[in-house]
Amino acid sequence: xxxxxxxxxxxxxxxxxxxxxxxxxxxxxxxxxxxxxxxxxxxxxxxxxxxxxxxxxxxxxxxxxxxxxxxxxxxxxxxxxxxxxxxxxxxxxxxxxxxxxxxxxxxxxxxxxxxxxxxxxxxxxxxxxxxxxxxxxxxxxxxxxxxxxxxxxxxxxxxxxxxxxxxxxxxxxxxxxxxxxxxxxxxxxxxxxxxxxxxxxxxxxxxxxxxxxxxxxxxxxxxxxxxxxxxxxxxxxxxxxxxxxxxxxxxxxxxxxxxxxxxxxxxxxxxxxxxxxxxxxxxxxxxxxxxxxxxxx
Amino acid sequence: xxxxxxxxxxxxxxxxxxxxxxxxxxxxxxxxxxxxxxxxxxxxxxxxxxxxxxxxxxxxxxxxxxxxxxxxxxxxxxxxxxxxxxxxxxxxxxxxxxxxxxxxxxxxxxxxxxxxxxxxxxxxxxxxxxxxxxxxxxxxxxxxxxxxxxxxxxxxxxxxxxxxxxxxxxxxxxxxxxxxxxxxxxxxxxxxxxxxxxxxxxxxxxxxxxxxxxxxxxxxxxxxxxxxxxxxxxxxxxxxxxxxxxxxxxxxxxxxxxxxxxxxxxxxxxxxxxxxxxxxxxxxxxxxxxxxxxxxxxxxxxxxxxxxxxxxxxxxxxxxxxxx
Numbered sequence: 001x002x003x004x005x006x007x008x009x010x011x012x013x014x015x016x017x018x019x020x021x022x023x024x025x026x027x028x029x030x031x032x033x034x035x036x037x038x039x040x041x042x043x044x045x046x047x048x049x050x051x052x053x054x055x056x057x058x059x060x061x062x063x064x065x066x067x068x069x070x071x072x073x074x075x076x077x078x079x080x081x082x083x084x085x086x087x088x089x090x091x092x093x094x095x096x097x098x099x100x101x102x103x104x105x106x107x108x109x110x111x112x113x114x115x116x117x118x119x120x121x122x123x124x125x126x127x128x129x130x131x132x133x134x135x136x137x138x139x140x141x142x143x144x145x146x147x148x149x150x151x152x153x154x155x156x157x158x159x160x161x162x163x164x165x166x167x168x169x170x171x172x173x174x175x176x177x178x179x180x181x182x183x184x185x186x187x188x189x190x191x192x193x194x195x196x197x198x199x200x201x202x203x204x205x206x207x208x209x210x211x212x213x214x215x216x217x218x219x220x221x222x223x224x225x226x227x228x229x230x231x232x233x234x235x236x237x238x239x240x241x242x243x244x245x246x247x248x249x250x251x252x253x254x255x256x257x258x259x260x261x262x263x264x265x266x267x268x269x270x271x272x273x274x275x276x277x278x279x280x281x282x283x284x285x286x287x288x289x290x291x292x293x294x295x296x297x
Numbered sequence: 298x299x300x301x302x303x304x305x306x307x308x309x310x311x312x313x314x315x316x317x318x319x320x321x322x323x324x325x326x327x328x329x330x331x332x333x334x335x336x337x338x339x340x341x342x343x344x345x346x347x348x349x350x351x352x353x354x355x356x357x358x359x360x361x362x363x364x365x366x367x368x369x370x371x372x373x374x375x376x377x378x379x380x381x382x383x384x385x386x387x388x389x390x391x392x393x394x395x396x397x398x399x400x401x402x403x404x405x406x407x408x409x410x411x412x413x414x415x416x417x418x419x420x421x422x423x424x425x426x427x428x429x430x431x432x433x434x435x436x437x438x439x440x441x442x443x444x445x446x447x448x449x450x451x452x453x454x455x456x457x458x459x460x461x462x463x464x465x466x467x468x469x470x471x472x473x474x475x476x477x478x479x480x481x482x483x484x485x486x487x488x489x490x491x492x493x494x495x496x497x498x499x500x501x502x503x504x505x506x507x508x509x510x511x512x513x514x515x516x517x518x519x520x521x522x523x524x525x526x527x528x529x530x531x532x533x534x535x536x537x538x539x540x541x542x543x544x545x546x547x548x549x550x551x552x553x554x555x556x557x558x559x560x561x562x563x564x565x566x567x568x569x570x571x572x573x574x575x576x577x578x579x580x581x582x583x584x585x586x587x588x589x590x591x592x593x594x595x596x597x598x599x600x601x602x603x604x605x606x607x608x609x610x611x612x613x614x615x616x617x618x619x620x621x
Contacts, residue, residue, distance in 0.1 A: 103608070242619055243620050244620060245578070245579040245580045245583055245620045246580050247580040269576070270516075272516060272579075273511065273575075273576040274513075275328070
């Protein structure tokens with residue numbers, strides 16, 4: 001279950017990457033980034049409860065859409081929805097993407113920064129910007145504890161401790177008042193880190209990591225749709241533009257490696273073969289991915 | 298599942314007779330697999346007729362050659378009814394169209410009236426002589442040749458007949474190496490006779506296999522979009538030798554018919570089968586796009602004026618539609 005939900009999130013991330021990568025293949029936008037930040041509406045969400053992650057970007061230019069913005073890989077969260085808003089005005093463009101998520105289990109979760117690739121209008125160089133990262137502390141609830149396979153003992157213990165919770169709640173009210181008081185004095189946000197457009201050299205995700213993500217998705221979601229998404233992700237990995245055919249991709253220098261060629265051909269089969277052959281084709285594609293991962297190790 | 302004799306025996310048999318011209322050999326095999334007719338266009342001396350004869354000889358079937366001339370009559374092709382004085386009744390004499398492989402040589406040298414005699418045969422696979430219709434043998438393939446250089450004494454093929462050809466193949470000049478091979482093979486000896494390597498039952502079995510080749514929903518939509526783009530090219534443009542890039546829509550009077558959609562699917566299936574696959578890919582569609590579309594699109598005079606070939610226009614259309 002956890003494996004499937006993780007795969008769904010990676011799948012969504014691959015889908016989000018698809019739009020960005022197709023644009024990337026064409027050209028980078030020329031932008032003057034003024035702020036770029038990642039925030040959440042709940043720093044300590046409850047397990048199973050819906051909360052939101054927000055990526056906010058302000059640029060000086062008036063643009064109709066923001067391209068080449070990659071969301072973080074939310075492997076430990078369930079993706080529930082995604083809403084984008086772009087507002088252009090005389091003072092530039094505000095882009096805001098809100099992702100509704102929920103955490104299936106309790107415990108700390110590290111959310112990696114979102115990235116943006118663009119040409120810096122200040123100096124004309126292609127750069128990558130990072131938001132801040134986030135660390136969420138997910139509070140396990142009774143239902144989530146039970147769902148994750150805990151014994152009924154924990155449930156009984158939880159109900160016995162409910163009386164104590166009322167006491168803790170009273171203490172929390174006092175603590176909250178203190179926190180609010182401190183916030184007023186120091187308005188720096190607790191979770192929204194300072195958003196500075198800091199051009200830094202991006203830590204490239206290796207091909208092996210991409211292939212591992214693809215294998216996770218395909219092994220968990222043995223469907224045509226997942227195969228098509230994985231095929232697209234691997235094609236982008238070798239520099240293919242949208243709309244190319246297998247023949248075009250195999251002609252690229254990045255596809256000369258025999259293991260990669262085998263992988264590309266296997267993924268093409270899983271995307272286009274008939275339904276009765278789909279299971280075998282996906283199995284072959286997974287095997288080809290494993291071979292590629294082993295060879296890249 | 299895949300019949301090994303298609304790519305090996307038949308292709309090898311043709312390769313023993315024809316030097317180079319891999320594209321022509323593949324096109325003939327595709328027409329055979331897709332149960333369609335093929336029009337070969339190219340200058341004289343490029344082995345068009347030889348290729349058709351070789352394919353017919355490689356199959357254990359009836360082969361007839363019809364040399365199209367300006368004085369040819371429809372009855373010379375389909376047959377006629379003659380009066381039998383001994384029986385005092387009309388008897389039907391079937392024409393040379395009743396064969397498995399029919400070579401219509403220099404098809405554009407006969408007037409439209411004669412070419413129209415082929416319409417029923419090519420589409421319905423039957424011929425009507427007098428009051429009676431006669432079914433043509435199965436398989437039945439018309440392989441026509443035409444020379445694009447001569448304009449004197451030739452007639453333009455009717456649009457309806459052009460559309461009935463599954464594919465039109467441009468036959469180009471051989472490379473230097475291929476021409477050297479032609480010199481070595483045929484300068485001292487005559488053309489090697491081709492031995493039959495496949496039966497008509499083999500052909501029918503291959504067709505059944507080609508028909509079973511899977512075309513995914515994404516690929517079907519891709520094919521439909523390609524054909525639709527020939528009718529409404531939008532902002533697609535093609536570079537010109539004489540001027541700025543030209544809008545494709547201004548070069549086309551009418552786009553391809555739904556037969557083109559079917560032709561692309563049939564040919565893609567055939568190519569997948571030749572490649573040993575039982576599912577078609579976008580590459581298959583792209584590879585056969587020119588064969589299936591070049592004679593089905595109505596180009597206007599500007600194409601010639603601007604020095605743009607139909608193939609470049611089709612390539613631009615294909616490039617404008619993202620493959621799935």
